[in-house]
Amino acid sequence: MKKNLYNVSQIELTYKPKLKASERPVIKCMEDVYGIFMQCWDKGKIDLIEEFKMILLDKGSAVLGVINISSGGMDSVIADHKVIVTAAILGKASGVILAHNHPSARLFPSERDIALTKTIKVAASSLDIAVVDHLIVTQSGYYSFANKGLL
Template identity: 45%
Template sequence: MEKQFKVSEIEISYRPAYKLSEKPKVISSDTAYGVFNQCWNADKMQLLEEFKVMLLNRQNRVLGVLSVAQGGFSEVMIDPKVVFSAALKACASGIILAHNHPSAELCPSEADIRLTKKMMDGGTLLGIKVHDHIILSAYGYYSFTDEGMM
């Protein structure tokens, strides 16, 4: 008699809410900043650090923006598995990372630089391009790509 194993079934789904032609196309860091800024709660911008990821298709159309984590005033902890599992679930070809600095200081910290490198390495392994990492504040943004950091 065969032994019966108890395992959970896993279902993967993604339900796009808009036609492809209605989704914004990211052509620059300014476009990405505009999409992220629209998704950010302005009341929390200078209070809590948050991390979001924008999922993109092959034509750089926005599939969606995912809130990944919320932290305190000076840091937020990111689990790359959460980011890449969402990207894989949505069949994203690329992602753009973003987090805010409540202090309004736009320069990346050493931790920001290390995280970006780690995410780029993970993306390479999975065939998901990390296009940019944007740091937002109430007064503007910093693009790792624009500044030659990627």
């Protein structure tokens, strides 16, 4: 049988929740968010390499999951807005909270951090996905883009 070279490839879309809705933690404050991220961060890497993670949220701010987006080097990480938005869509998220660490332990964003956050916010909002916050995390605390008016 000859294959049709002009058929469009498809991704099968399914949703397989791992927890019942009633079992999901609900975000009430940024300290909750920081705690969740710190539970998911490899403590052996947080002071060594930059990593980018994302919490997926439903409409009621319940956590759908935490996704590792990418790992980088000692002073940078690449986070592709297309990967981030795709993960949010596939995870059925209404909102996301972004986070990356600074191995230097500096709790303030670079110009690249600010520009990336704006790019992700524009891409996500075009699909009705809210970027609730972006945290920079270290073992000693966090910086919230939302709290500083950068969202």
